[in-house]
Amino acid sequence: MSSFVIEGGHKLSGEIVPQGAKNEALQILSATLLTEDKITVSNVPDILDVNNLIELLRLMGVEVTKITAGTYEFCAKDVNLPFVESQEFLERSRKLRGSVLLCGPLIARFGYAIFPKPGGDKIGRRRLDTHLIGIMNLGADCEYIQDKHSYELHAPNGLKGTYMLLDEASVTGTANILMAAVLSKGITTIYNAACEPYIQQLCKLLNNMGAKISGVGSNLLTIEGVETLHGACHRMLPDMIEVGSFIGMAAMTGSSLRIKNVSLPDLGIIVPSFRRLGIDIREEDDDIFIPDQDIYEIETFMDGSILTVSDAPWPGLSPDLLSVFLVVATQAKGSVLIHQKMFESRLFFVDKLIDMGAQIILCDPHRATIIGHGKYNSLRASTMTSPDIRAGIALLIAAMSAKGTSVIHNVDQIDRGYENIEQRLNALGAHISRLD
Incomplete structure (x- = not known):
């Protein structure tokens, strides 16, 4: 210390x-899990939370290449799902609140995600309802595993678009649901969505990867699901x-x-x-x-x-x-x-x-x-x-x-x-x- x-x-x-923006970085780096192709991200801040998330992605099997100071290339072609189910993944995720943003990409692409009760700042109750209910609205099953102190999400048949009205305009909740919805079948509508610049940046990256998101910058987002996403380049605010x-x-x-x-x-x-x-x-x-x-x-x-x-x-x-x-x-x-x-x-x-x-x-x-x-x-x-x-x-x-x-x-x-x-x-x- x-x-x-x-x-x-x-x-x-x-x-x-x-x-570069910390809160944007945690979203953007998580989104690299949504494709097998390479994602290049610049203006990445060299801070503890972001570096810990990069290390967690490496352990998950993501190929991470540091091109220059603040610029990285991510390739999530061979994600190690057994590691995601391991105790080490849970322990590392619990210490990093930003790891909650891995849930949306994992459930969208692989039909499985695990969601430990997070750590992070001791600033009072920070509930997970918006994340979980939103992803469940897309068709995922959710179960709390007592001995792991974690939520497990399953969607073996994929996710399906729907209309949802969020109970709070949660930034990370909106980001998680967005990342899950881009690979869902059909159309998803998110009302009372967060519309912070960092959410707008996430939408910009996802659209550059081939997603179809409209209403960016407003609290009403419409996502037309696609089958796959491709590589892209992105610079953080x-x-x-x-x-x-x-x-x-x-x-x-x-x-x-x-x-x-x-x-x-x-x-x-x-x-x-x-x-x-x-x-x-x-x-x-x-x-x-x-x-x-x-x-x-x-x-x-x-x-x-x-x-x-x-x-x-x-x-x-x-x-x-x-x-x-x-x-x-x-x-x-x-x-x-x-x-x-x-x-x-x-x-x-x-x-x-x-x-x-x-x-x-x-x-x-x-x-x-x-x-x-x-x-x-x-x-x-x-x-x-x-x-x-x-x-x-x-x-x-x-x-x-x-x-x-x-x-x-x-x-x-x-x-x-x-x-x-x-x-x-x-x-x-x-x-x-x-x-x-």
Whole structure:
């Protein structure tokens, strides 16, 4: 287990390029199982979760070739189904939440999938109903195997298209059902589908492979099943969560920072939401430039009431960024209510910020009120432990702005979602060292 030692109070300067999108990568790499042909994927982030999924694909018999840094070729011609049924597969899958996305391709192509109760971040209940019910609607049989703590899915006669209305606009649930439906017989209609840019990217890849998906970008997807899919090339979007994290770092440290090639049309309301916290953000071509800013002041609603920032399905604000918004608000001037609707444990890291001197009222598991006094009341250094990816990066941002030297333990959590983060930030002027 690794730790970061952060000497706070240093400004950043220069420019940084965001990594490829983690959440897209997990979907795209899983989709390579849908064909015997070669799939070339570029802008793959070099992060723990993605690397673990690549290793799992290798163990499943997928031929993986690294062409250059961030570019891979995948060929799933000879998938080892006995390994998929093994205890090792279950153990590895359980430690990697993204492995749930293997279920759709496996059941579509091979008529069998196993779905262990997943691990990942400890951010509250993350149910699997949308995945399982959606694939069962396509004709698969599902059985819970008690001794394996896993769900087994069987479709020996293949899957059949149908109409379904999802009980929630789950991103990974939509992705799993999409990947199962493209090889199903007939037409599948998915209503209340997630429509995030990463789902749009998955649809783009599948269509390039020969799938027939319409309604891309909306919450009503229609899939006309095909018999086989072929090879294709795909480039991943920049990671919008990392872009938001860098905006937060620039604001908290009073830095001048340029974030390059962010794919502005795919950021949704991230930039306007940060502007409501008073952060000066300038869009220049496909870059974001944040000038140094000593004080940023939180807006109020038009009637003068306290601003509320909450997560919502796309095109609403991503829940993965609320931890960053929360920590940024601690050094703003004004007050804001952060409402995390999806995960009941994601705000519990605020006690660490309170120890650093932040004025936060944790109203309940989903809501926290932050009272900011500008940077007149700076955070102080502390020793902390990262509970999950997004809280981990929020604590790192806090430590970078704090007076003194902070320590963050369990930064393997941060490594799951951020590529070589300390090296990239140190190149901008941060003082972060890693202890293994």
